[in-house]
Amino acid sequence: MSETSYKQLTHGISSNLAQLRQTQPDVMKGFGEIGKAAMSGGAIDAKTKELIALAIGVATRCEGCIGFHSKALAHMNASLEEVHDALGVAIYMGGGPSVMYAANAVAAFNEFKS
Structure with a gap:
C-alpha cells in the first residue's frame, strides 16, 4: 500500500507550478496548450x-502524473474496472516496475474517488 497522499502530492505540485507560471509563463502556457490540444476532441x-495518460504515467513511474490523471x-x-483495465496495459508495457506503480x-x- 502506498503511503503517498495523492491529494497532498497534487496540491503541492500545483503550488510549485504556480511559481513556474510566474517565472516561465511562455513555457508553462505552451505546456498547457499541448495538454489542451492532446486531451480535446x-x-x-x-x-x-x-x-x-494514467497508463503512461504508471509505465514512466511519474507519481505526479498518477495523481493528476487519477483525479481527473x-x-x-x-469505473474502477476501467482504471484497472488501463493499469493492466501499463503493467504489460512496463513490466515489474509498472506493477508497483x-x-x-x-x-x-481510490483516494480521489472517496
Missing part, C-alpha cells in the same frame, strides 16, 4: 485519453 473520447478520472466518474495508481484513484 478527436476520435478518442476524453475519458479514454485520461486512461491512456475520478471526476469523470471512471499500478498499485500506487489504485491508491490514488
